[in-house]
Amino acid sequence: MKRIYWLVLVVMLGGLMSVSTSQAQQTKRRIIQLSGIILGEDSTRGLPGVHVWVPKAGRGTSTNMTGFFSLPVVVGDSVVISAVGYIKQHIIVPNYPQEFMTIIVEMTTDNTFLETVTVLPIPTEEVFKQAILALNVPMDANGIDKRNLNAELMALMMRTTPMDGNLNYRYYMDSYNQSMYDKSSVRTNPFLNPFNWARFFRDLKQK
Numbered sequence: 001m002k003r004i005y006w007l008v009l010v011v012m013l014g015g016l017m018s019v020s021t022s023q024a025q026q027t028k029r030r031i032i033q034l035s036g037i038i039l040g041e042d043s044t045r046g047l048p049g050v051h052v053w054v055p056k057a058g059r060g061t062s063t064n065m066t067g068f069f070s071l072p073v074v075v076g077d078s079v080v081i082s083a084v085g086y087i088k089q090h091i092i093v094p095n096y097p098q099e100f101m102t103i104i105v106e107m108t109t110d111n112t113f114l115e116t117v118t119v120l121p122i123p124t125e126e127v128f129k130q131a132i133l134a135l136n137v138p139m140d141a142n143g144i145d146k147r148n149l150n151a152e153l154m155a156l157m158m159r160t161t162p163m164d165g166n167l168n169y170r171y172y173m174d175s176y177n178q179s180m181y182d183k184s185s186v187r188t189n190p191f192l193n194p195f196n197w198a199r200f201f202r203d204l205k206q207k
Contacts (some may be wrong), residue, residue: 032096033068036103038063038081043106050083050107086110 017076053060055158082088122128
């Protein structure tokens with residue numbers, strides 16, 4: 001019976017000692033105000049919007065426009081610093097003797113090379129082959145030129161294509177120059193020229 005009593009007493013004392021030890025360790029985990037500046041790879045400017053957080057504690061913050069941040073942490077915390085386009089960094093808070101700690105972190109660019117993807121309007125390669133084989137493409141390059149320089153097509157384009165700003169400006173300037181020329185000279189009518197009529201009748205007799 002005495003052995004059982006002493007065994008229970010030893011177990012209770014061991015439990016009390018472990019609890020006191022854990023409490024002492026917890027009291028040693030001091031709170032430190034962690035502040036710092038996050039710089040880019042060129043180390044000339046601060047990075048805004050960088051996430052600085054402690055995953056286990058569930059608390060964090062982000063850097064301002066100059067790359068500055070300030071966050072309360074506990075000694076031994078693992079601080080994660082992450083930003084889009086940069087490699088994630090981890091910092092363990094040391095047992096710093098003072099209540100305020102300042103750091104400067106330089107982020108490294110995360111260069112990820114992706115494979116080239118060609119986007120086609122054809123769903124599969126087989127459908128693409130069938131579409132190519134179904135095309136009626138002339139083999140002769142001259143045939144393509146003749147089709148593009150069709151007289152009827154060119155005349156239709158001339159009638160239906162409106163003038164742009166440059167052509168309107170050119171037409172206006174030509175009209176203005178012609179009007180200025182007419183002010184200093186008299187425009188003759190070719191039908192009133194007797195020499196033209198004589199040349200006309202001579203050409204008719206020769207034909």
